[in-house]
Structures are given as C-alpha cells and as structure tokens.
Amino acid sequence: MLEVGATAAAATVSEAICSRHSCRAFTSQRVDPKIVQDLLEIARLAPSGGNLQPWIVHVLAGESLARFRAFLKPQLAASPQGGSTEYPIYPPDLQEPYRSRRRKCGEDLYNLVGVARDDRAGKLRQFARNYDFFGAPVGMFFFLDRSMGSAQWSDIGMFMQNIMLLARERGLATCPQEAWAVWHTQVSEFLGVGPHLMLFCGMALGHADAEAPVNRLRTERAAVDAFVTFHD
Numbered sequence: 469m470l471e472v473g474a475t476a477a478a479a480t481v482s483e484a485i486c487s488r489h490s491c492r493a494f495t496s497q498r499v500d501p502k503i504v505q506d507l508l509e510i511a512r513l514a515p516s517g518g519n520l521q522p523w524i525v526h527v528l529a530g531e532s533l534a535r536f537r538a539f540l541k542p543q544l545a546a547s548p549q550g551g552s553t554e555y556p557i558y559p560p561d562l563q564e565p566y567r568s569r570r571r572k573c574g575e576d577l578y579n580l581v582g583v584a585r586d587d588r589a590g591k592l593r594q595f596a597r598n599y600d601f602f603g604a605p606v607g608m609f610f611f612l613d614r615s616m617g618s619a620q621w622s623d624i625g626m627f628m629q630n631i632m633l634l635a636r637e638r639g640l641a642t643c644p645q646e647a648w649a650v651w652h653t654q655v656s657e658f659l660g661v662g663p664h665l666m667l668f669c670g671m672a673l674g675h676a677d678a679e680a681p682v683n684r685l686r687t688e689r690a691a692v693d694a695f696v697t698f699h700d
Contacts, residue, residue: 477639484636491641491672492577492597493680494604499673501529503638504606511630514623522620523627524611526659533607539658540599540651548596550650554666557646565690573687580681598647604672609648609655611665624668631671641676644669 478484504527512521528536562570575585583590601607608631610624632642648655648670655667676683 478633478636481633484633488632488636488642489683489686490643491604491674491676492602492643492682492685493677494602494641494672494674495677496603496605497675499529499606499640499675503640504529504673507631507634507638510634511627514627514630516623516627517619520616520620520623522612522616523624524613524665526609526611526661528607528609529605533601533605536607536658537600540654543651543654544596544599548592550599551653553649554652555649557649569688576687577682577685580685582681595647598645599651601645601670601672602643603677604643604674606673608671608673609659609667610669610671611661612668614664614666621668628669628671631673635673639675640673643672645671 476487478487508525508527512523516522558570559566578585578587578591578594581594583594597603610628612620612624628644632644635642646669649667652667655661655670656663656665661667
C-alpha cells in the first residue's frame with residue numbers, strides 16, 4: 469500500500485485512496501471557496517443510475533458556519549447526543565464480523581484520545597466534536613429527495629467519495645459524518661430545507677491537524693480473499 473502523508477497532496481487516484489482517512493481534528497486554516505467550488509464541479513460527474521443525480525448539497529463556511537454553530541450550541545448543551553435518526557445508521561442487530569469491526573474502531577479511537585473504556589463522559593465529549601465538524605472551516609450537508617430509494621443512496625455515496633478523493637488531491641482532509649442524522653430537524657430548520665428532503669450525511673472539510681493524536685487512527689481492512697471469490 470502507498471504511504472502518503474496526511475497533509476501532502478495526492479498525485480494519483482491510488483495515492484488519494486490510500487491517504488484518505490476520516491479526519492477528526494482540523495486546523496483553523498481557511499479553505500478558499502474557489503477550491504470548494506472546484507471540488508463540487510468535478511465530483512458531480514459521479515456515476516448515477518439513470519442520470520438522476522439525486523444529491524442536494526448545502527455548504528457552510530465563514531459567517532454561515534459560525535451562525536450554525538451558535539444556533540446548535542444551546543441545543544447541544546441540553547442534549548449532547550441529539551435526537552433520533554430518520555434511518556438506522558447501523559443495523560439494529562449487527563452480526564459478526566461487522567460488530568467486532570465497529571467495536572474495535574471505537575476502542576482504537578478512544579485509546580488515541582486517552583478516554584478510558586468506562587469514561588462515559590469522556591466518550592460523550594469526544595463524540596460531541598462531530599457537531600463542531602471537528603473544528604473544520606467548511607461543513608457540508610447532503611440531502612436526498614424523499615421520493616428516492618436505496619439505489620439512489622449508492623449514488624450519493626459515490627458523489628461524496630469523489631469529493632473526498634478530490635480533496636486529497638488538493639492536500640485537504642475530510643470526514644464523512646452520518647452522526648449528523650440525529651440533528652436532522654435542527655439542520656433542516658437552520659438551512660430552510662423543506663420536508664420533502666431527508667438529511668443523509670454531513671462532511672467536514674479542511675486542513676488536517678497533523679499534531680492531533682486522533683488523526684493517527686487508521687482502521688484495518690479485511691484482505692481481498694476474505695470477501696472476494698474469483699471464478700475461473
């Protein structure tokens with residue numbers, strides 16, 4: 469596997485894929501709005517069944533992001549974990565090996581930030597950083613029209629992957645955040661989004677904080693032979 473620094477630009481698609489990770493600590497360095505525009509201009513060429521292009525995106529930065537953080541702050545204080553989601557982020561009865569993979573991801577993350585297994589308050593504080601976009605200067609929200617089905621969810625996933633890989637080409641970091649689903653009502657209210665749209669996911673975008681221990685987290689991936697059957 470290619471080893472590419474977290475803050476270095478990626479010269480190839482392979483480098484972008486291998487260096488992409490979910491960044492959970494960003495610097496305050498501003499991202500040029502023209503770069504964000506360019507990322508979206510190219511990302512929109514993602515595959516889309518029937519060319520439906522079902523993605524709807526709202527981008528917050530600068531003053532708009534500051535207003536959103538101020539809007540959400542008192543609600544976070546009252547309910548740090550938010551409310552209920554409109555869709556299950558994980559299956560309710562997660563089976564193996566998926567359950568163990570998820571558990572190990574969480575354990576590795578909390579170990580890096582020095583949160584003990586039984587430190588519930590510490591875990592909540594770390595989890596709540598999702599709702600500050602981990603300090604990123606750009607936050608994105610991705611919506612789908614409620615008339616869309618599960619096949620269109622794959623379309624928006626490919627669109628988001630394009631954004632994340634293109635960000636690596638520019639030396640930027642991202643974190644896709646389904647955790648925002650618990651604040652769908654408040655996000656929609658702030659953005660003035662109508663009830664015909666469903667919040668699918670958020671994404672933090674910016675420059676990775678190379679000194680933050682949490683950004684050393686790299687989740688393991690199963691070997692190809694574990695999930696592929698080759699037929700002669």
